[in-house]
Amino acid sequence: MNLTRRSLAAAAALLPAAARAQGQAAGPWPDRPIRLLVGFPAGGPTDFAARILQDALQQLWGQPLVIENRPGASQMIAAEAVVKSPPDGYTLMLCTSNLTTNPAVFSRLPYDTIRDFTPIVVIYSSPTVLFTGPDQPYRTVKDVVEAAKRQPGMAAATSGVATSGHFATEMFMRAAKVELTHVPYRGAMPAVQDVIGGRVPITFSTLSGVIALARDGKLRPLAIAAPRRSPAFPEVPTMEEAGFPIRDTSPWYSFVAPAGLPAPLLDRIVRDVQGLLKRPDIIARIEDSGGVVEGEGPDAFRARIPREIAINTEVARAANIHIE
Numbered sequence: 001m002n003l004t005r006r007s008l009a010a011a012a013a014l015l016p017a018a019a020r021a022q023g024q025a026a027g028p029w030p031d032r033p034i035r036l037l038v039g040f041p042a043g044g045p046t047d048f049a050a051r052i053l054q055d056a057l058q059q060l061w062g063q064p065l066v067i068e069n070r071p072g073a074s075q076m077i078a079a080e081a082v083v084k085s086p087p088d089g090y091t092l093m094l095c096t097s098n099l100t101t102n103p104a105v106f107s108r109l110p111y112d113t114i115r116d117f118t119p120i121v122v123i124y125s126s127p128t129v130l131f132t133g134p135d136q137p138y139r140t141v142k143d144v145v146e147a148a149k150r151q152p153g154m155a156a157a158t159s160g161v162a163t164s165g166h167f168a169t170e171m172f173m174r175a176a177k178v179e180l181t182h183v184p185y186r187g188a189m190p191a192v193q194d195v196i197g198g199r200v201p202i203t204f205s206t207l208s209g210v211i212a213l214a215r216d217g218k219l220r221p222l223a224i225a226a227p228r229r230s231p232a233f234p235e236v237p238t239m240e241e242a243g244f245p246i247r248d249t250s251p252w253y254s255f256v257a258p259a260g261l262p263a264p265l266l267d268r269i270v271r272d273v274q275g276l277l278k279r280p281d282i283i284a285r286i287e288d289s290g291g292v293v294e295g296e297g298p299d300a301f302r303a304r305i306p307r308e309i310a311i312n313t314e315v316a317r318a319a320n321i322h323i324e
Contacts, residue, residue, distance in 0.1 A: 039075025049253035087260035104312035119301035126208035127226035165204035207290035
């Protein structure tokens, strides 16, 4: 094939651009700050989960890990921002188990939960716990069940509609064959304060959010709604051990990215996070906060999502939990 001077010049002009593109594709990651979006306000359990690895990851990556709190709509505002970001490793999300409850209770979502995210790693979970107040007579789950059968419609507080506590309450009613009156609050603190004050007898609440109150004796833990006991309260049985097994409702905290995150970046982030979750100091911080280290990688995490959506959908339909 004959090449004219014009075609040769055009080809030469493309070389620098191609070289730049190749350099960008193969360049080191990260070479600038990374955003970590959080769908809840600063100071809460999800924000704590984001910050527990922040310093260690910044040291590993040599770049700032900038936490951006974008609260609202059960973390959907932050999630929508993530799926609209390029999958270049510079936008991550500290994602909670709302990822699998939202599809079960909301009529519409601004994203496709299965297709629009890259699951990276589940960092840790914190069990949902059945608590009662310090002045209540209940010492076991059986005590609560017997009281609920004597007084149908006993009140049960939760931090809100479609929360892990709400799901646990609904499943507990089915397992124990009792009728409770769900009393949703705007957050965990108002709910547990009414339990502490004796205005509501019981609540299912996330341990990490109220662990200080439990340690101070202001809340009495009766059972752990998880497969295993909590390291923070090893003497407290699981719901199954108490004779009323329900599905694990532990909220979990994870890293996700937009769909299409390149495999080398995914592998790097997974390796670094899982490595940190083996450090004794980080394990101690998580367990001291009422958490349980998970470290679940991308394959298991990806399989978890549709499985949990299906279970949550079944519970939501049975209990008529629905949000427009």
